[in-house]
């Protein structure tokens with residue numbers, strides 16, 4: 001079983017690769033950060049999986065094609081795609097620069113399209129599975145995340161389109177929508193604030209479970225959706241958000 005994992009160098013993508021290695025899944029790992037990619041590759045092989053790596057950006061058609069071809073060459077089949085590569089930039093619809101907008105949409109949405117476009121024609125009929133990394137910001141938003149929110153809303157549309165268009169081949173497509181997760185992306189976001197600990201307290205309080213998620217908790221759901229246990233699930237977005245989107249703000253009126 002050969003699976004492509006993007007954004008595999010760090011954070012959620014790395015956790016997905018390590019989780020799939022527990023099952024002995026063969027993988028092609030993709031990341032723009034060659035050093036981080038090398039570290040994940042070594043860890044996955046140490047855990048007993050065979051893996052190959054493609055150091056490059058998911059925004060490049062050639063990188064997507066190389067990953068799909070390599071999976072077939074090395075492992076004989078392409079059974080899954082776990083697309084995690086993503087970036088965050090801050091700004092509203094007036095302050096986001098055109099360059100920032102293009103950068104975010106290019107990685108988060110066009111990258112997902114390019115990876116799926118390269119993988120789907122080669123994917124195993126009957127059992128193939130695509131899992132996109134969406135976000136709670138696929139459903140709601142905060143201030144100053146216009147480009148990211150637009151990209152993650154778009155990713156849900158792409159997920160549903162792939163699910164409908166490839167159902168006749170028995171290929172499924174789903175997405176996972178995490179709340180805040182403790183990854184280098186979160187560390188970077190906190191580093192932009194003068195009161196990182198205060199922001200982290202707010203983040204914990206925002207989630208009814210009282211904490212941020214761990215990358216392994218997201219990876220577990222990705223592994224489930226990639227596998228046959230999820231054989232009748234397609235076009236779905238599973239929130240893994242500690243209850244974040246279940247709670248309305250405000251104080252209820254008491255009797």
Ligand SMILES: NC(=O)c1ccc[n+]([C@@H]2O[C@H](COP(=O)([O-])OP(=O)(O)OC[C@H]3O[C@@H](n4cnc5c(N)ncnc54)[C@H](O)[C@@H]3O)[C@@H](O)[C@H]2O)c1
Pocket residue numbers: 006007008009010011012013030031032033036056057058059084085086087107111133134135136177178179180181182183184185186
């Ligand atoms: N961390 C969170 O709180 C959170 C919450 C919801 C959704 N997500 C989503 O989960 C995914 C992973 O986030 P994370 O927190 O692990 O991020 P991260 O920054 O910690 O790790 C992302 C990885 O993707 C790689 N990457 C970035 N751009 C790339 C590109 N163009 N091509 C190939 N690789 C690229 C990075 O080098 C890095 O290794 C993203 O799509 C993100 O939007 C994260």
